[in-house]
Amino acid sequence: MNINDMIETNTQVASDAPADVIGVDGQQAEALIRVPCRHNPRLQAAVEAVNEDRELHALWRCANINAVDRLGISDHGRVHVQIVSNVALRLLRLLVEGGVQPSVVRHHGLEEADAEVIVFLAAMMHDVGIAIHRDRHEELSPILAAPRLSAILARVPDYDVEAATIISSEILHAIVAHARDAQPLTLEAGIVKVADALDMAKGRSRIPLECGKVNIHSISAAAVERVVITRGDGKPVRVEVQMNNSAGIFQVGELLRGKLDNSGLAEHLEVVANVQAEAEKRLIPLFRL
């Protein structure tokens, strides 16, 4: 299989993220978001606007202080949205290659390039509501995301007011619909929901486990080594979850299954899980009640 036909999410994604850069004004800027733009100038313009939006970067930091420092849960900031956006674009492109039509094309007469902008920006902003509170953050994110979307979409040359309004609405829908019990009404929203759930490789649970949170959530998450997304045989997308311990089944059978079933994407995805190691990894030395 050609390496370009695969996308993997694991701890390497985080550690391979670009180093911090110094902005033109001499201040420390956020590390850049990078996604494969594949000659989509609208997506390219959106990525550039995101990378220059210091208010959005500050929101990611606020969300992570609430998530990591105050609640002791895993990263929900820049690294998370980098991973989710790459996975979402990969899923969208495989689905389109497999003949699945994005909803913004079907219902609004826009283009596949616009669907890429929608999943990218929805991934960027889906969790910013955690800057306010994690509880019901899916409903809080639009409050903070809407003004950022106005600013960012205004910088995409192809978009007039009407197009920007449609795209913004589709993004806000995807943000709200990433809640576990919310029903996505668009393909793009379903993609963001599944991409969010696929940020599950072991490094993503390191913080809770290192904080001493030993439960099925942290242990099963630590058991997931890698998520590999490729073209499927019978379906457009194959998701392979590689585990070092069978405990990872909980992540797939319970958490991912639940999100997939409520994503509208289940018919297009085949999901497999396997234990890669010859001997299962011991994840905790001892468990006391």
Ligand SMILES: [Fe+2]
């Ligand atoms: Fe998320």
